[in-house]
Amino acid sequence: MNQPAGPPSSDPLLTGLLARITSHRPGADVQLITRAYQAAARWHQGQRRKSGDPYVTHPVAVASILAGQGADDQTLCAALLHDVVEDTPYTLAAMRKEFGAEITGLVAAVMALEHVPAERVAAACADSAAAIALAGDRRALMIKLADRLHNTRTIRYLPRAKQVDKSRQTLEVLVPLAHALGMNSLGAELESLAAATLRGRPGGTASGRLLAAAAVLLPPQERARWRAEWLAELDVLPGRRERIRFAVQITLGIGRLATTLYQPAAAARQAFGVVLAAAAAASGLVVGGWRAALALAATVLAVLAGVLWVLRSDDRTRRLAELIRAARGLR
Amino acid sequence: MKNRPVPPTPRMTLPTQLVLRVMLADPAAHYYGLQLIGTTGRPGGTIYPIMARLEQVGWVTSDWEDPAEHITEGRPRRRYYRFTDDGAERARDALAQAYRPSKQSRPGAGLPWPDLPGVPT
Numbered sequence: 001m002n003q004p005a006g007p008p009s010s011d012p013l014l015t016g017l018l019a020r021i022t023s024h025r026p027g028a029d030v031q032l033i034t035r036a037y038q039a040a041a042r043w044h045q046g047q048r049r050k051s052g053d054p055y056v057t058h059p060v061a062v063a064s065i066l067a068g069q070g071a072d073d074q075t076l077c078a079a080l081l082h083d084v085v086e087d088t089p090y091t092l093a094a095m096r097k098e099f100g101a102e103i104t105g106l107v108a109a110v111m112a113l114e115h116v117p118a119e120r121v122a123a124a125c126a127d128s129a130a131a132i133a134l135a136g137d138r139r140a141l142m143i144k145l146a147d148r149l150h151n152t153r154t155i156r157y158l159p160r161a162k163q164v165d166k167s168r169q170t171l172e173v174l175v176p177l178a179h180a181l182g183m184n185s186l187g188a189e190l191e192s193l194a195a196a197t198l199r200g201r202p203g204g205t206a207s208g209r210l211l212a213a214a215a216v217l218l219p220p221q222e223r224a225r226w227r228a229e230w231l232a233e234l235d236v237l238p239g240r241r242e243r244i245r246f247a248v249q250i251t252l253g254i255g256r257l258a259t260t261l262y263q264p265a266a267a268a269r270q271a272f273g274v275v276l277a278a279a280a281a282a283s284g285l286v287v288g289g290w291r292a293a294l295a296l297a298a299t300v301l302a303v304l305a306g307v308l309w310v311l312r313s314d315d316r317t318r319r320l321a322e323l324i325r326a327a328r329g330l331r
Numbered sequence: 332m333k334n335r336p337v338p339p340t341p342r343m344t345l346p347t348q349l350v351l352r353v354m355l356a357d358p359a360a361h362y363y364g365l366q367l368i369g370t371t372g373r374p375g376g377t378i379y380p381i382m383a384r385l386e387q388v389g390w391v392t393s394d395w396e397d398p399a400e401h402i403t404e405g406r407p408r409r410r411y412y413r414f415t416d417d418g419a420e421r422a423r424d425a426l427a428q429a430y431r432p433s434k435q436s437r438p439g440a441g442l443p444w445p446d447l448p449g450v451p452t
Contacts, residue, residue, distance in 0.1 A: 226379070229410040233365040233375075246365075246375055253376020260383045 011041075017060050021067040021076060029073040033063075036077035036099065043088040050157035058150060059083060065146040069183065075139045078106035082143055086111060109140035110147070121173050131180050141177060145186055148174050152193045160235035163197050170194040207234055207247035214251040217258045226257070255307070277301050340421070341384045343429035346373045350381050351422045354391075354412075358419035361411035363396075382412055390418035 014037050021028045040059050047055035063079040071079070077099060084090045085107060096104040113121075113135055124130040132138045152170060155163050171194045178187030208231055215227045230250060237243045277297040284293035341347055349371045354362055368378050385391040396409045414422065 225410070228408075229364060230375075230379075232409055233363070236365070246368075249374035249376045250379060251376070253374065253380055256376065256380040257383055260380045260387065 011037075013037075013041075013057065013060050017064055017067070020064055024067050024070055028076075032073055032099075033076055033080070036080040036103070037063075039090075039098065040080045040084055043084045043090045047087065049154065051154055055083075055087075061150045062143065062146045065149055065186070066142060069142065069146075069186070071139070071142060074102045074106060075142060077103045078110065078139070079143050079146060081107050082110050082147060106137060106140055106143065109135050109137050110143050113140065113144050121177065124177075131177055138181065141181055142183065145174060145178050145181070145183060145190070149186055149190055149193075152190060152197075155193070155197055159238050164235075167194040167197040171198070207240075207243040210247045210251055214247075214254045217254050219258075219261050222261050276304070340425050341381070341388055341390075343425055344381075346371065346377045347381050347384075348426060348429055349373065350378065350385070351426055354414065355419060355422060355426075358414050361413040363409040363411055367412075385412075385418075389415055390422055391415065392418075 014034065017037065018030055018033065021033065022030065037056075037060070041056045044055040044059070049055055049058055059080045059082060062082065063076045066075055066079050081095060081099070081103065085092055085095065092104055092108055095107065116134065121131075121134065124134040131141060135141045135144075148170060151166070155166060158166070170190055175187050175191045175194070178184070178190060211230045211234065212227055215223045215230075218226055230247075234243050234246060237246055277300045280300045281293040281297040284296035350367060350373075353367060353370045354360075364375065364378060364382065367382070368375050371378065382391065382393070386393060391412050392415050393410050393412045396411055
């Protein structure tokens with residue numbers, strides 16, 4: 001093995017995994033599992049999870065979940081190697097040479113499960129015999145379930161649309177499968193995590209909160225509709241950067257939308273301006289006499305008119321933006 | 332600041348014209364906000380106020396998507412905009428009116444139109 005990390009004990013990831021395995025099953029084949037870990041670490045080197053963690057943390061977590069279920073050595077090794085063939089140049093043939101037919105067969109069975117239509121899996125969940133017949137090996141199903149459990153635990157790093165899609169599939173197919181196999185605690189955790197994701201507040205992100213806050217400026221009877229419409233669009237945007245841009249751009253245009261929706265109440269807006277100007281004049285009178293009152297009232301009216309002038313026209317907004325850009329270019 | 336009633340047509344700003352042209356490419360289809368943002372290349376802060384205005388003057392109507400559709404596709408429900416019965420016709424008229432080739436100095440004149448299939452220019 002040309003694993004850069006020298007002795008096994010120097011790698012905290014491996015040390016932790018081995019400790020967990022031997023605490024459940026003292027007779028575990030530590031050498032074989034170490035070899036499988038090193039192969040996974042070598043082949044996944046440089047790859048990252050959506051969370052930013054090194055990719056190998058995922059197979060290790062899956063093996064660790066299975067260790068808690070008392071899984072045998074072959075299952076643990078197959079768990080460590082379950083994504084290597086899919087995601088790296090490593091082949092099943094090479095794995096067979098290195099780890100034997102049993103582990104390789106398990107990995108191949110897990111990979112094959114990925115391509116079984118969900119309806120067939122769901123239909124097979126009625127009893128464990130049918131489910132096992134589907135995968136050829138009960139242990140392959142266990143790996144698949146542990147894989148999904150870890151992915152569900154880290155689902156917050158996926159875009160919302162994918163979260164919903166995966167959680168729905170988890171509830172419909174994998175939770176019944178876990179119970180059919182008698183893995184009840186694993187099934188229960190999967191169920192509660194997936195259900196929580198589906199229930200989850202879609203406006204929970206910073207962008208969602210920004211949009212919800214911006215919608216407060218709209219007429220009360222219109223708020224819910226626009227908020228729901230935007231959050232739905234927000235949820236299907238793939239990246240955090242896109243979501244933030246979407247939210248910021250809508251927030252920048254919120255004044256225009258508000259003036260549009262309040263349009264029939266133009267008279268009220270006008271009255272608001274007059275009241276504001278009068279209030280400014282009154283406070284100016286108190287502080288600095290009639291000159292200050294006049295100046296303040298004029299300033300308030302000018303600012304209001306300016307804001308409306310910009311808000312009411314896209315062309316003007318664009319021209320203003322061009323002017324600012326041109327001024328920046330001159331400097 | 333004169334107190335004016337809601338005018339029967341929206342102000343035909345350049346982005347408004349863009350939105351109408353995109354929608355007129357298939358007047359019977361429905362469009363959602365993000366899609367219009369994508370095809371017009373204008374930000375949401377421009378598109379949504381325009382849609383609100385088009386709804387206000389009765390050219391366009393909007394509805395929530397059928398639940399069966401978005402659940403099978405695994406995403407939240409969309410708000411769809413479509414032309415009302417006479418909306419497309421009125422939009423076409425307004426676009427023709429707004430097209431004034433004599434005033435080359437108008438803002439937006441000379442800007443390229445997006446290439447839209449089936450839209451007469």
